[in-house]
Amino acid sequence: MTKVFSDKVDIALTVNGEPVEGRVPAGQHLVDFLRQTLGLTGAHASCEHGVCGACTLRVDGQAVRGCLMLAAQADGAEVWTVEGLTEQGSSRDLQQAFVARNALQCGFCTPGMIVAVEDLLARGGVPSRAEIREHLSGNYCRCTGYEAIVDAVEGVAQARAGKGAA
Amino acid sequence: MSIAFGNPDRPNSYIGKTVPRPNAEKLVQGRGRYVDDITLPRMVHVAFVRAPLAHARIIGIDAEAARAVKGVLRVFTGADLAEVCTPWVGVLAHLKGLKSPPQHALAVDRACWVGEPVVAVVATTRAAAEEAATLVEVDYDPLPAVTDTMTALDADTPVIHPDLGDNLAFRRLHEEGDVDAALANAHKVVSARFRTARHTGVTLEPRSILVDWNPAEGQMTAYHATQAPHMMQTVLATHLGIPESRVRVICGDVGGSYGIKVHVYPDEVATAAISRVMARPVKFVADRLESFTSDIHARDHEIEARIAVAEDGKILAIDVDDWTGIGPYSVYPRTSAIEGNQVVNLCGGPYDFANYRAQTTVVFQNKAPTCQYRAVGHPIAVAITEGLVDMAAAAIGMDPVEIRRRNMYADDAYPVTSPAKMRFEGLSHHASMNKLMEMIDYDALRADQEEARKQGKHRGIGIASFIELTNPSPFMYGIGGARISAQDGCTVRMDPDGSVVALSGVTEQGQGTEAMLSQVVAEGVGVTPDKVRIITGDTQVTPYGGGTWASRGAGIGGEAALQAARALRGSILEVAASMLQADAAKLDIRAGQVVDADSGEERMPLEELGRIVYFRGDTLPKDLPRELVQTRHFITMDYPFAFTNGVQASYLEVDTDTGVVTLLKHWCVEDCGRVINPQLVDEQIRGGIVQGLGGALYEEIHYDEDGQLLNGSMADYLVPMAGEMPDMQIGHVETPTGESELGAKGAGEAGTAGAPAAVMNAINDALRPLGAQVTEMPFTPERILRALGKIDD
Ligand code: FES
Ligand code: FES
Numbered sequence: 001m002t003k004v005f006s007d008k009v010d011i012a013l014t015v016n017g018e019p020v021e022g023r024v025p026a027g028q029h030l031v032d033f034l035r036q037t038l039g040l041t042g043a044h045a046s047c048e049h050g051v052c053g054a055c056t057l058r059v060d061g062q063a064v065r066g067c068l069m070l071a072a073q074a075d076g077a078e079v080w081t082v083e084g085l086t087e088q089g090s091s092r093d094l095q096q097a098f099v100a101r102n103a104l105q106c107g108f109c110t111p112g113m114i115v116a117v118e119d120l121l122a123r124g125g126v127p128s129r130a131e132i133r134e135h136l137s138g139n140y141c142r143c144t145g146y147e148a149i150v151d152a153v154e155g156v157a158q159a160r161a162g163k164g165a166a
Numbered sequence: 167m168s169i170a171f172g173n174p175d176r177p178n179s180y181i182g183k184t185v186p187r188p189n190a191e192k193l194v195q196g197r198g199r200y201v202d203d204i205t206l207p208r209m210v211h212v213a214f215v216r217a218p219l220a221h222a223r224i225i226g227i228d229a230e231a232a233r234a235v236k237g238v239l240r241v242f243t244g245a246d247l248a249e250v251c252t253p254w255v256g257v258l259a260h261l262k263g264l265k266s267p268p269q270h271a272l273a274v275d276r277a278c279w280v281g282e283p284v285v286a287v288v289a290t291t292r293a294a295a296e297e298a299a300t301l302v303e304v305d306y307d308p309l310p311a312v313t314d315t316m317t318a319l320d321a322d323t324p325v326i327h328p329d330l331g332d333n334l335a336f337r338r339l340h341e342e343g344d345v346d347a348a349l350a351n352a353h354k355v356v357s358a359r360f361r362t363a364r365h366t367g368v369t370l371e372p373r374s375i376l377v378d379w380n381p382a383e384g385q386m387t388a389y390h391a392t393q394a395p396h397m398m399q400t401v402l403a404t405h406l407g408i409p410e411s412r413v414r415v416i417c418g419d420v421g422g423s424y425g426i427k428v429h430v431y432p433d434e435v436a437t438a439a440i441s442r443v444m445a446r447p448v449k450f451v452a453d454r455l456e457s458f459t460s461d462i463h464a465r466d467h468e469i470e471a472r473i474a475v476a477e478d479g480k481i482l483a484i485d486v487d488d489w490t491g492i493g494p495y496s497v498y499p500r501t502s503a504i505e506g507n508q509v510v511n512l513c514g515g516p517y518d519f520a521n522y523r524a525q526t527t528v529v530f531q532n533k534a535p536t537c538q539y540r541a542v543g544h545p546i547a548v549a550i551t552e553g554l555v556d557m558a559a560a561a562i563g564m565d566p567v568e569i570r571r572r573n574m575y576a577d578d579a580y581p582v583t584s585p586a587k588m589r590f591e592g593l594s595h596h597a598s599m600n601k602l603m604e605m606i607d608y609d610a611l612r613a614d615q616e617e618a619r620k621q622g623k624h625r626g627i628g629i630a631s632f633i634e635l636t637n638p639s640p641f642m643y644g645i646g647g648a649r650i651s652a653q654d655g656c657t658v659r660m661d662p663d664g665s666v667v668a669l670s671g672v673t674e675q676g677q678g679t680e681a682m683l684s685q686v687v688a689e690g691v692g693v694t695p696d697k698v699r700i701i702t703g704d705t706q707v708t709p710y711g712g713g714t715w716a717s718r719g720a721g722i723g724g725e726a727a728l729q730a731a732r733a734l735r736g737s738i739l740e741v742a743a744s745m746l747q748a749d750a751a752k753l754d755i756r757a758g759q760v761v762d763a764d765s766g767e768e769r770m771p772l773e774e775l776g777r778i779v780y781f782r783g784d785t786l787p788k789d790l791p792r793e794l795v796q797t798r799h800f801i802t803m804d805y806p807f808a809f810t811n812g813v814q815a816s817y818l819e820v821d822t823d824t825g826v827v828t829l830l831k832h833w834c835v836e837d838c839g840r841v842i843n844p845q846l847v848d849e850q851i852r853g854g855i856v857q858g859l860g861g862a863l864y865e866e867i868h869y870d871e872d873g874q875l876l877n878g879s880m881a882d883y884l885v886p887m888a889g890e891m892p893d894m895q896i897g898h899v900e901t902p903t904g905e906s907e908l909g910a911k912g913a914g915e916a917g918t919a920g921a922p923a924a925v926m927n928a929i930n931d932a933l934r935p936l937g938a939q940v941t942e943m944p945f946t947p948e949r950i951l952r953a954l955g956k957i958d959d
Contacts, residue, residue: 027293028293035202035203040196041196041198041200041203042196042197043196044200044370044371044421045202046372046421047454047879047880047881048453048454049879051879051880051881052370081196082194082195082196083195083196083197086196095191098190098194099186099190099191100186102186102187102190102678102845102846102849104194104676105422105675105676105677105678105849105853106193106369106370106371106419106420106421106423106675106676107190107193107194107198107419107421108198108200108369108370108371108421108422110193110194110196111194111196114194129893130889133888133891136887136888137887137888137889137890138887139888140370140880140885140887141370141888142367142369142422142424142853142857142885143370143422143676144849144852144853144856145849145852145854145857145886145891145894146886146888146891147852147891147893147894148849148852149888150888150893
């Protein structure tokens with residue numbers, strides 16, 4: 001076995017608010033650690049080189065590609081996946097809007113989309129459709145043609161902005 | 167009693183409404199269960215060593231170093247697997263003359279395309295299997311590679327499979343009327359050369375399979391990302407020598423398929439064979455490079471075509487010479503001749519004309535195999551037809567909408583048989599065109615185009631009418647000898663709590679099959695959709711069926727579900743009539759209650775009926791039937807296919823300095839018969855359009871002349887991203903099929919069928935005043951600048 005896989009690294013991090021410890025191969029990607037070791041299969045691996053966004057996670061408040069970041073690099077980090085966002089309820093309106101607008105078909109891109117959209121919405125305000133499209137241009141969806149996703153995000157942005165103002 | 171679809175206020179009126187998808191919530195929560203999410207005890211992983219050359223003899227395999235990698239358990243060669251797995255041949259009897267050599271799960275003595283699996287490495291982790299696979303040394307003796315379609319049959323081109331005699335896989339010529347005379351006497355004849363690029367599906371979830379052979383039970387269970395579980399059951403059983411009844415294929419959540427996951431792939435069969443040998447669960451999930459080199463490709467066509475028109479714009483003849491290269495094997499069991507065959511069947515589709523000649527020539531080459539991918543043949547046939555019609559209109563100075571109106575079959579002409587010998591039961595080209603014209607406000611759009619031109623902006627409007635083949639009968643595959651079911655079935659049962667479970671042979675790939683079935687069953691029985699649970703994708707559980715392909719889910723699976731639901735309603739009412747001492751014909755079921763049909767007065771909830779039947783059957787008359795389970799199957803009989811029709815429009819701007827095309831807006835009017843769930847249909851169409859737009863503007867698999875794949879990554883094979891795509895407006899005309907009570911036809915491929923032609927026509931509409939024209943897809947900036955004469959090296 002080459003060194004990169006045989007060398008093991010001890011890590012301690014927080015995943016979805018819970019402390020986690022692990023001994024991971026030095027070359028293992030964060031998304032694989034989450035999926036294979038922790039059983040958090042919400043984030044998906046698709047292109048495995050940072051292009052498609054299916055593996056998008058929140059790491060220390062930033063949207064990050066789980067297929068580019070090594071698990072070893074997540075030592076000490078705070079990681080959120082779609083499972084955690086769901087449990088916490090912070091993306092409830094967005095998830096409901098995706099269902100209501102049918103902004104998903106096969107759903108393989110959806111967990112990554114949710115994290116990426118939250119990254120945009122966290123900036124506040126109501127982004128234009130063009131800005132939503134631009135922001136999601138690192139998240140690939142082969143099923144929907146994107147329009148329903150843009151609709152869902154636009155609706156949630158407006159609702160959240162309305163609530164903030166009220 | 168039939169359903170009064172015309173009355174939106176009828177009881178239980180779920181068919182025709184937007185009902186949310188029952189399985190969407192789990193997917194947005196990340197609780198989907200795709201194959202790679204499944205882990206079984208003692209599970210191992212397989213990685214494949216793939217051919218690095220397009221054509222080479224395999225001289226020797228040295229797996230010493232691979233075996234030494236920690237975690238590696240076994241290494242299998244083609245010869246090893248050939249002992250447990252028989253090869254297959256992708257031919258169908260009704261495609262006369264189609265030939266293809268036997269194909270093995272792993273290449274035995276010769277590799278025929280870059281990416282063909284040659285050696286399988288099994289290890290306890292995927293990382294170890296992949297690592298070890300890189301250490302396997304295969305000694306190859308290179309053979310000449312055939313890569314060009316148009317010269318594949320030339321005398322000096324090497325023959326890929328000497329046993330077959332030549333590189334011709336299939337050829338079909340169809341001739342109707344007197345094309346040569348029509349061409350000779352026409353007012354105008356316009357010819358063009360079209361090219362559609364090699365595409366692949368790029369499903370976000372790669373091909374995935376997890377196979378578990380349990381010798382103690384004598385049973386194989388395959389968790390498979392597939393569209394056709396019953397077909398795969400037969401395939402695995404046949405080639406691994408297991409009784410069909412002992413193979414169970416389970417298809418859970420699938421991360422996109424679009425036709426990619428309906429074929430038999432050697433690496434997937436190899437995974438099953440390895441499980442058979444190792445008697446433990448084996449998982450294979452393709453990585454992205456493997457997806458590009460080994461998922462089926464499609465649409466690699468070169469076409470010469472002509473159209474002859476009269477002075478008044480009437481089409482006199484269409485003449486098409488289509489060529490396509492399919493890789494070294496015809497893909498099993500659907501074959502790789504269907505796409506070319508569809509081009510012959512579909513060209514000229516919307517139009518009433520007399521003289522038609524079309525030939526398709528399907529050749530072998532050393533590239534990845536091609537096969538059916540969303541809208542099989544349609545985007546090609548529509549591009550040829552609609553491209554020619556626009557060119558003819560320009561040649562005689564007629565508006566592109568007007569020339570179409572003069573040639574489309576009249577809406578009251580049906581049934582008709584087309585010059586390609588396709589039978590149309592009922593289409594609505596004129597109504598659809600009228601609707602489209604309203605939606606796009608054609609005159610205003612032309613005025614905007616005019617205005618833009620004054621400011622030096624080159625905008626274009628492109629129209630594309632089309633027909634779409636859906637609801638296939640056994641004429642598609644069955645008559646050719648393939649064990650692919652055109653029939654589908656549904657079992658519907660009522661449980662003691664009054665809820666309903668429906669088991670269907672069609673599968674969910676994200677298009678909303680389960681929602682569609684839930685509303686059909688809800689309406690058929692008389693309960694609310696949330697009281698219906700749908701089970702699909704398990705060959706041990708559901709009725710035997712064909713699965714989901716060729717837009718058959720709603721039309722065939724939906725009708726089976728409706729008939730089963732109506733039958734269950736009948737059985738429930740028979741029991742209710744006995745319990746209530748009433749006439750069954752005067753009772754109805756509404757929202758889970760047995761009611762008086764006339765007054766609507768509630769007589770008994772279904773849970774009460776369930777309680778009596780299941781727990782106090784002693785109180786019912788001895789001879790009273792109480793079968794609260796009903797199964798019905800449906801197959802289309804009157805027409806080989808249910809054709810649908812539609813028309814799309816594209817409005818775009820071409821930057822003549824950079825060659826970049828900006829899509830401004832896209833419209834589609836589609837007639838898919840009865841619309842069961844408007845939102846799901848619209849989103850199918852939108853998704854389909856965007857796949858078509860990808861083909862028009864970005865997607866192209868590149869090989870060099872040695873057969874090396876040049877762009878095997880998502881960064882290099884461009885697909886549509888959110889920022890580049892337009893908003894799309896969808897409209898409907900509904901011409902239900904009379905073959906079923908439901909009246910639904912398919913809608914999954916319409917978007918992909920028409921979008922490339924609409925874009926091509928719009929670009930050419932924009933470029934026409936500049937004397938430029940493009941017909942080679944994708945319409946990249948480079949091709950557009952070449953057409954404009956701005957690049958000429
Ligand atoms: S899998 Fe990470 S970006 Fe595609
Ligand atoms: S829903 Fe299938 S890839 Fe986005």
